[in-house]
Amino acid sequence: MVNGLTIGQAAAFVGVTVKTVRHYHRLGLVAEPDRDASGYRRYRSGELFRLVQVRTLAAAGVPLAETVDLLDADAETFAVTLESVHHRLTERIEELTARRDRLHRLDHGDRALLPDRACAVLERLAELGFGPDYVSVQREALVLSRALVPEIFDIFLTQLERSLDDPESVELTKRGWEARSWDPDDPRIEELAAAMTDKLLADRALLAMPTEFRNQSDAASRYALVNQHREDESASVVRLNRLVEANLREAGIAVPGQ
Structure with missing residues (x-):
């Protein structure tokens, strides 16, 4: 057996x-x-x-x-x-x-690089009438922000979300996009920068950056890479952004230096 x-x-x-x-x-x-x-x-x-x-x-x-x-x-x-x-x-x-x-x-476009919350912002932009070119630029800015300044990515998203819920902010953003075609010395740029600054300062809490981010030696350079994205395509946009930043610093907001 x-x-x-x-x-x-x-x-x-x-x-x-x-x-x-x-x-x-x-x-x-x-x-x-x-x-x-x-x-x-x-x-x-x-x-x-x-x-x-x-x-x-x-x-x-x-x-x-x-x-x-x-x-x-x-x-x-x-x-x-x-x-x-x-x-x-x-x-x-x-x-x-x-x-x-x-x-x-990877099979779902933007979601390969961005979280659902950011994708919702891009969808909202299209719903509000922003053209494909503007949405594309914002998509790139969100990807860069997430990669280069992850410490403030959520703050950036919250600012975008709130601005899209405010018709005045939406109108100012659309005017800022139109300003690409303006002459850099156009007086409307200063007026637009002042209006944008006032709108941003209406909710100062959203402009506060984490102390740990501000104290990092490379914080300003990383911030600049995102903030200056596509600026080389329009001298008027460069002037508009610099004026807004200068206005914010004058109001006591700690915007990372260039």
């Missing part, structure tokens, strides 16, 4: 290859069973259970070098180690989920 499984049958039962079982034997993870009268090693319930344990721990990410000590440890040590493995697996699951979500966002 045959009592036990061959190495091939045991490997298939556990879900590994014969080569893997032999590797476990070489590492001392599983003792080799005795040979029967026919010269075959027969795996009985004890060896099979040990193989299942080793296979399960290996699949969970426990290094094989740690498995022997773990399996031979007392119940308390075993429980603590399993909790650590559980924590590592949870982190791995979260990482893989994040990767899956990023891949999913």
Whole structure:
């Protein structure tokens, strides 16, 4: 009567290859069973259970070098180690989920680079009648802001959201976009800068930048890269932005220097 499984049958039962079982034997993870009268090693319930344990721990990410000590440890040590493995697996699951979500966002345009909240702002711009060119520039500005000045990205989004809920702000923004075609010395630029400044100062809390951001040595240069985005396309926009910044500083707002 045959009592036990061959190495091939045991490997298939556990879900590994014969080569893997032999590797476990070489590492001392599983003792080799005795040979029967026919010269075959027969795996009985004890060896099979040990193989299942080793296979399960290996699949969970426990290094094989740690498995022997773990399996031979007392119940308390075993429980603590399993909790650590559980924590590592949870982190791995979260990482893989994040990767899956990023891949999913690649099929959804702006969402590959921006959070849903920022995408909603871009959709709102289109609904309010801003043209594709303006929306495209704002998309680039949001991406740059998120990449270069993440410390104030949420502040930037909140400012945009509130301005889009204010018809006067929307009108001022549209005039600012139209100003691209104005002469840099056009007196309307100073008038527009003053109006924009007044609107911004109406809610000073939104203009406050985190102290930790202001204290970073590269804060001004990173801020400038975002704030000066596309300025080279219009000298009038450069003048408009500089006037607004100067007005804000004069009013006591800490705008990062150029």
